[in-house]
Amino acid sequence: MAGRTPHLLVTGTKEPRQRMWESIRLLRPGFSINDIARRSGQQPNDISRYFQALTKAGIIKLIECPKGKEGRVFALVSDEGAEHPRLNSKGQRTYAHLATENIWRTLRILNGNLTVEDVAQTASTGGVVLTPIKVRQYMNALAEAGYLEKTENGVHTQDTYRLISAKNTGPRPPEIRQLDSLQVYDPNLSKLVFAETTGTAGADRSLVEPGIALLRTRDLLAEWLELANNNKGPITLPADLTQRTRLELATPGESGGLQ
Template identity: 40%
Template sequence: MLGGKSKRQRLWEVIRAYRDGFTLRDIAYDTDVDMTTTRSYLQSLERGGFIQQSNETVHICDEKQYRLLKDNGLEAPRLTRDGQPVIQGRAQEQMWRTMRILGGDFNYQELAGLASTSEVVVSPIAARDYLKHLAHAGYVAVVAKGKGRGAGGVPSRYRFNRSRYTGPRPPMVQRTKSIYDPNLGKVVWQEEVDHDDL
């Protein structure tokens, strides 16, 4: 994986390496992640059915032994505290993957439709906003500028810039009107400040 790895990602990689037997302390020590964060992630994985306790603790001081039950690959599972998949950010993941698969050009409505699944529906507004930001950072190119607005308008058409593919994790639009690429571990585009507004 390129770019910086999150704590969760580092934990997951060590869990996969120790798949047949590990403790909280093993994982925290090998990843240099604090015990509280490690414990919280292990609890999420256990509740989500990814890991299972493999020993019976006889004494209160005995450490729980775990083993990996479900390996979903390189990417660390994104789970809530109760073990449910995190939905936030999934729309951008789906759009990023869909754009890479598409061979030709597309508009925001087509992208929203193609990227939607039964679990996560991508709204056309979210697709339009994401494409606008990705175009600023050069991840997509405008191949035909849109004309007009509303029912009679023709939306802009885009094409994915394959030379800008940095990895599987989608570039994230941040509240500060910037784009952070987790594959590179850095901000790749920032909206210029209009000094007239200050």
């Protein structure tokens, strides 16, 4: 649209709420749940929950209220930028995502031989308080994945870590994932960069980010189990659950497949 100021977009693999948020910013004067569903590819129920949180936080507001939840029209009243607002169901800010962001930013900025205490002190900002244990776990995982060079200095001297220049891939922190083994996903490169089949005792086992696709699959399985447990006779399959399962099982490139 002529005269409209362009806004930044997050690149790489995106969370469902990030896709919703970008659609909200694009359709800011007026949008419904169905509008966001069509543009973002996300499920109306998930969008409705995010709308409730955004409304409680004063970020969007209801401007038209015809019959039917999907027909309600909202407007964006507080544009917070490219990154989607992290909110709980009460509309309160959450800061858990900042832990790895702060550690990664510290490693990139200080860019030297750093101890766990160095990083924990510098990265404890923006509502996040990091313990040395949390920092050590994340940095050990990055060292195992080849992002950091770790120097062990003995019992009485702290180990040091240095970010390898070739592994300074961008501003977004590598995500630590674990299924049967340690995995590291780099959102700057949009790919899984490390997978260890055996794992090590020093690798991260607490800052685990299982990935959006895995979380969706778990939720779907929980709904199917609940359906089976609550029915003693023949089961009538809900159309919405069946449709969402088909979308989840669709491979990339198939019609309606979720990326």
